Amino acid sequence: MGALSLSNVCKSFGTVDVIQGVDLEVADGEFCVFVGPSGCGKSTLLRMIAGLEDVTSGEVRIDGARVNLTPPSKREIAMVFQSYALYPHLTVRDNMGLALKQAGTAKAEVAGAVQRASAMLSLDALLERRPAELSGGQRQRVAIGRAIVRRPKLFLFDEPLSNLDAALRVQTRIEIARLHRELSATMIYVTHDQVEAMTLADRIVVLNAGKVAQIGAPMELYNDPANTFVAGFIGSPQMNFLRAADLGEPGETLGIRPEHLTISRESGRIAGSVSHVERLGGETNVYVTTDAHGLLTVRLFGEHSFAFAETVHLTPEPGRSFLFDRAGARIRR
Amino acid sequence: MANRARTSLPRTLAAHAILLAYTAIALFPVFVIVINAMKSRRAIFAHPLQLPGPKSFDLIGFQTVLSQGNFPLYFWNSLIVTVVSLAFILLFGAMAAFALSEYRFKGNLLMGLYLALGIMIPIRLGTVAILQLMVATGLVNTLFALILVYTAQGIPLAVFILSEFMKTVSADLKNAGRIDGLSEYRIFFRLVVPLVRPAMATVAVFSMIPIWNDLWFPLILAPAERVKTVTLGAQVFLGQFVTDWNAVLASLSLAIVPVLVLYLVFSRQLIRGITSGAVK
Numbered sequence: 001m002g003a004l005s006l007s008n009v010c011k012s013f014g015t016v017d018v019i020q021g022v023d024l025e026v027a028d029g030e031f032c033v034f035v036g037p038s039g040c041g042k043s044t045l046l047r048m049i050a051g052l053e054d055v056t057s058g059e060v061r062i063d064g065a066r067v068n069l070t071p072p073s074k075r076e077i078a079m080v081f082q083s084y085a086l087y088p089h090l091t092v093r094d095n096m097g098l099a100l101k102q103a104g105t106a107k108a109e110v111a112g113a114v115q116r117a118s119a120m121l122s123l124d125a126l127l128e129r130r131p132a133e134l135s136g137g138q139r140q141r142v143a144i145g146r147a148i149v150r151r152p153k154l155f156l157f158d159e160p161l162s163n164l165d166a167a168l169r170v171q172t173r174i175e176i177a178r179l180h181r182e183l184s185a186t187m188i189y190v191t192h193d194q195v196e197a198m199t200l201a202d203r204i205v206v207l208n209a210g211k212v213a214q215i216g217a218p219m220e221l222y223n224d225p226a227n228t229f230v231a232g233f234i235g236s237p238q239m240n241f242l243r244a245a246d247l248g249e250p251g252e253t254l255g256i257r258p259e260h261l262t263i264s265r266e267s268g269r270i271a272g273s274v275s276h277v278e279r280l281g282g283e284t285n286v287y288v289t290t291d292a293h294g295l296l297t298v299r300l301f302g303e304h305s306f307a308f309a310e311t312v313h314l315t316p317e318p319g320r321s322f323l324f325d326r327a328g329a330r331i332r333r
Numbered sequence: 334m335a336n337r338a339r340t341s342l343p344r345t346l347a348a349h350a351i352l353l354a355y356t357a358i359a360l361f362p363v364f365v366i367v368i369n370a371m372k373s374r375r376a377i378f379a380h381p382l383q384l385p386g387p388k389s390f391d392l393i394g395f396q397t398v399l400s401q402g403n404f405p406l407y408f409w410n411s412l413i414v415t416v417v418s419l420a421f422i423l424l425f426g427a428m429a430a431f432a433l434s435e436y437r438f439k440g441n442l443l444m445g446l447y448l449a450l451g452i453m454i455p456i457r458l459g460t461v462a463i464l465q466l467m468v469a470t471g472l473v474n475t476l477f478a479l480i481l482v483y484t485a486q487g488i489p490l491a492v493f494i495l496s497e498f499m500k501t502v503s504a505d506l507k508n509a510g511r512i513d514g515l516s517e518y519r520i521f522f523r524l525v526v527p528l529v530r531p532a533m534a535t536v537a538v539f540s541m542i543p544i545w546n547d548l549w550f551p552l553i554l555a556p557a558e559r560v561k562t563v564t565l566g567a568q569v570f571l572g573q574f575v576t577d578w579n580a581v582l583a584s585l586s587l588a589i590v591p592v593l594v595l596y597l598v599f600s601r602q603l604i605r606g607i608t609s610g611a612v613k
């Protein structure tokens with residue numbers, strides 16, 4: 001098991017600065033998730049931790065030791081890829097055992113490690129098959145198994161679930177959470193699915209254009225976002241951003257989550273007309289066009305019906321809103 | 334794999350007619366060579382397109398070829414030169430292609446362009462320099478001289494085709510290998526090469542024929558009896574005043590066989606590669 005520490009890590013491809021000074025401490029046994037929009041540098045950062053990409057400047061430490069120049073296989077890490085990346089010419093058993101075999105581990109020991117991992121993921125029936133003879137879900141389980149066999153200090157996952165269908169994704173997510181508990185291993189997990197991030201993470205790192213926007217526990221990010229980017233990125237449907245001046249508040253923007261806007265047919269602070277209603281059974285999302293603030297979303301629990309173009313009035317719940325300045329940074333009260 | 338919903342009878346017929354016509358045109362010269370190789374000299378000139386019959390059937394050409402000159406040796410020489418050159422082209426071409434497609438280094442693009450230049454400039458332009466080089470190194474009249482020249486001739490196209498294919502091999506797979514501690518050589522030979530096998534077969538087929546058929550370099554670099562190739566050996570029957578057509582045709586017919594065998598070997602790889610990619 002091991003802790004990870006990044007200090008002022010930067011990466012440039014030619015003249016493009018993809019990662020711009022990331023500082024991060026991940027404690028031993030922690031489950032840390034990187035989220036951010038596509039192209040913000042999540043995979044690049046993960047690949048630098050793995051040693052697949054050189055660090056332009058800054059320092060990567062695993063378990064206290066500087067590993068900037070250590071090759072990937074010597075960093076005692078294991079990585080699970082989005083595309084599974086199983087060796088097509090090897091059976092599941094050999095796929096899982098290869099890393100140990102390469103490291104010169106005794107045959108019996110490799111067999112034992114493969115056996116334990118396959119029992120953990122119920123892969124026993126598949127051990128003699130080749131990757132081409134497995135379904136997508138089975139391949140991803142084998143890829144996870146291959147990572148477990150090595151007993152790495154650090155598990156790295158790069159969007160491991162995004163090629164799976166919704167049901168399998170939920171199932172594998174639960175499986176990964178269980179593995180994290182059982183192995184009490186340090187895991188770094190990249191995703192752009194915020195449900196995965198919120199449900200799995202001890203701590204989330206939100207990245208925006210190569211910089212850390214905020215680091216914190218899932219509920220910390222949800223209840224106490226540091227800037228408009230994090231506020232808008234975490235939570236679904238997205239937070240509403242209103243013009244603070246129109247509501248008599250200081251700052252530039254007032255953010256309020258859809259569930260903290262009350263809707264009324266009679267009276268309220270912001271008038272608008274219903275432009276679309278999504279009824280999901282457990283909840284109802286109402287999209288309201290307003291003159292002053294553009295399109296706003298209201299999330300109601302249970303079933304509700306509103307007619308198209310109906311006039312409604314919205315009121316932010318007191319004490320539930322966040323204020324941000326012109327640059328997007330939070331103004332704390 | 335007929336898909337009834339997407340094909341119609343007239344279309345299938347037309348497609349087959351075109352393919353058959355093309356096959357006939359392509360095979361016609363080969364067919365004429367093979368049938369005439371088995372005819373007497375008179376029959377060759379009287380009825381060049383007739384199949385060998387009881388009267389015209391004659392294996393004199395083959396007898397001449399096998400008795401005169403040293404044809405088994407010529408065949409052996411040609412085979413050695415072709416197979417070893419192909420092996421070098423595929424090995425070094427694939428390695429260069431891997432380096433160019435996989436690693437970011439200064440001069441990567443320039444190196445690629447430099448290699449691509451070789452496709453456009455025929456190697457024969459450098460014949461004089463090559464000959465001087467071979468004389469200086471004492472390689473004249475060795476098979477190794479031919480192998481070196483053919484390897485140089487084949488590598489540009491091989492690099493060009495293979496580097497395109499190698500770019501399509503999943504980066505994750507190579508990275509998984511690196512994390513598991515495979516050396517770059519193991520990654521290349523065990524992970525990448527098997528996945529670009531169809532492309533390598535294509536390169537092999539394209540490179541093989543010009544090498545086997547070449548007359549120019551054997552004539553200039555290795556004309557000695559000991560190291561003659563088949564194409565050069567067959568020239569003994571083409572005289573300035575008399576040409577032994579029976580022997581020429583027979584030697585050409587025989588020369589087809591080894592290439593055919595090599596082609597069958599590679600084309601199986603080709604087809605296997607194509608279908609395995611398609612079904613996945």
Ligand SMILES: Nc1ncnc2c1ncn2[C@@H]1O[C@H](COP(=O)(O)OP(=O)(O)OP(=O)(O)O)[C@@H](O)[C@H]1O
Nearest residue numbers: 013016018036037038039040041042043044045192
């Ligand atoms: N080898 C490379 N050369 C040049 N630019 C690159 C290279 N690899 C990545 N980039 C750039 O770096 C940026 C970050 O890429 P990265 O793959 O880390 O994004 P990501 O956050 O993982 O996105 P996604 O969610 O789409 O996977 C992108 O703008 C990308 O174009």
Ligand SMILES: [Mg+2]
Nearest residue numbers: 042043044158
């Ligand atoms: Mg990515």
